[in-house]
Amino acid sequence: MPVTFTFGEMLSARSVIGTTLAELGDEYPNLYVLTPDIGATLVEFRDAFPDRFVDVGLAEQACVGIASGLAYDGNIPVVSGMLPFLSMRALEQVRTDVCYPNLPVKIIGTHGGLVGNGGSTHYAVEDLTLMGALTNMTVTSIGDPAMVGEVIRQSMTMQGPIYIRLAVGKKDKVLYEPGEHEVRIGKGIVAREGTDATIFTHGTTVAQALDAADQLASEGHSVRVVDMWTLKPIDEELVLRSAAETGGRFVVLEDHLAYGGLATRIADVVADNGVHLSGFERLGIPQVYAGFGEDEQLRDKHGYGLADTVAALRRVIAAS
Numbered sequence: 001m002p003v004t005f006t007f008g009e010m011l012s013a014r015s016v017i018g019t020t021l022a023e024l025g026d027e028y029p030n031l032y033v034l035t036p037d038i039g040a041t042l043v044e045f046r047d048a049f050p051d052r053f054v055d056v057g058l059a060e061q062a063c064v065g066i067a068s069g070l071a072y073d074g075n076i077p078v079v080s081g082m083l084p085f086l087s088m089r090a091l092e093q094v095r096t097d098v099c100y101p102n103l104p105v106k107i108i109g110t111h112g113g114l115v116g117n118g119g120s121t122h123y124a125v126e127d128l129t130l131m132g133a134l135t136n137m138t139v140t141s142i143g144d145p146a147m148v149g150e151v152i153r154q155s156m157t158m159q160g161p162i163y164i165r166l167a168v169g170k171k172d173k174v175l176y177e178p179g180e181h182e183v184r185i186g187k188g189i190v191a192r193e194g195t196d197a198t199i200f201t202h203g204t205t206v207a208q209a210l211d212a213a214d215q216l217a218s219e220g221h222s223v224r225v226v227d228m229w230t231l232k233p234i235d236e237e238l239v240l241r242s243a244a245e246t247g248g249r250f251v252v253l254e255d256h257l258a259y260g261g262l263a264t265r266i267a268d269v270v271a272d273n274g275v276h277l278s279g280f281e282r283l284g285i286p287q288v289y290a291g292f293g294e295d296e297q298l299r300d301k302h303g304y305g306l307a308d309t310v311a312a313l314r315r316v317i318a319a320s
Contacts (some may be wrong), residue, residue, distance in 0.1 A: 014041035014166075017108060020149040021045045021078060025052065028156060030075040036063045038081040038110075060085045064093040064105070071103035076156060083109035083165060087127035094161075095134055102136045102160045106152070112141060112165035113204055113255030114298045120289040124165070129260030131163040132232045138185065139232040141165040143206035144175040147229070150183045158185075167204045167255075167295075175206055175227075188235040194224035197249035197279070197317050198242040199309070202229050202262055204295065205253045212253075212309040221317055231262055239269045248277040249316040253309055255295070258284030279316030283308060 022044035025031055033045050034054040046053040056063045060081060067077035079086065086094075086109050098105045110116075112124045131139045142148055142164065155162045162185075166172075181189045191206060192213050201209040206227045213223040224246050226238060243250070250270075252263035263282035270277060283304035290298050299305040 060090040064090040068097035078106040083124035108164040138162040141203040145172040189227040192225040194222040198224040198246045201253040249279040281312040
């Protein structure tokens with residue numbers, strides 16, 4: 001019997017990856033799974049399909065290069081590892097070997113943002129800027145672990161590459177009731193309706209944005225929360241509709257550098273369409289190396305924790 005999960009429970013995104021890939025291995029006989037020595041949660045696929053499982057050791061560039069070769073031969077390669085290294089150490093291979101020929105390589109990884117307490121070398125905080133700049137690359141950042149399996153399934157029929165960003169992936173909160181929202185690559189999710197302001201977010205900070213909206217509701221304000229889990233292509237229609245329906249008051253919250261990620265992409269949509277906003281604030285990591293600490297502690301330190309989010313929403317609402 002399939003295991004189901006409900007709103008509010010904790011779930012390992014890594015286990016969802018492993019289970020989903022093992023299921024898809026039967027459906028897609030040309031599915032290969034590769035890892036740079038980060039394969040502990042891929043054992044189900046490895047045991048079921050040992051001839052289609054490749055562990056290259058700590059060599060991200062080689063892993064991406066082999067994946068591109070498999071794709072050239074008509075296969076569907078999935079690369080699973082740690083995003084700080086897949087997005088930076090293997091950037092040239094992703095750009096030239098995968099994106100240039102527009103190959104269907106799936107890059108799935110953990111440690112997106114300030115998670116894991118590993119210090120600046122182990123934080124992926126520039127990754128959405130880097131991956132978003134690559135031609136042909138679809139870029140996602142998933143907060144609800146229950147969504148991961150559906151996104152992987154949809155990616156199987158994509159023609160080009162996709163980047164799937166997760167947090168540590170060991171214990172993540174299920175954000176949505178099963179079937180509550182349509183999950184479709186390229187479309188955002190309105191996690192909470194509101195009329196006074198919109199907060200856009202993705203990944204680990206979706207739960208924080210919902211908490212901030214709850215606090216504003218207790219003060220008599222209605223805040224829309226948009227889980228913009230696909231950053232590229234961005235859901236332009238949802239951005240423009242939110243500007244019209246929430247008074248042009250935007251806050252963007254993300255566990256990434258404040259410039260170059262989701263806030264920059266939303267600002268581009270607004271500017272390109274000549275939309276006037278009455279308030280716009282971006283909350284994210286400033287131009288610093290964040291240092292060691294738990295993720296919530298570091299968010300507070302660098303100005304995008306829960307209290308900072310609530311304060312930003314109050315400011316954009318008051319400024320209109």
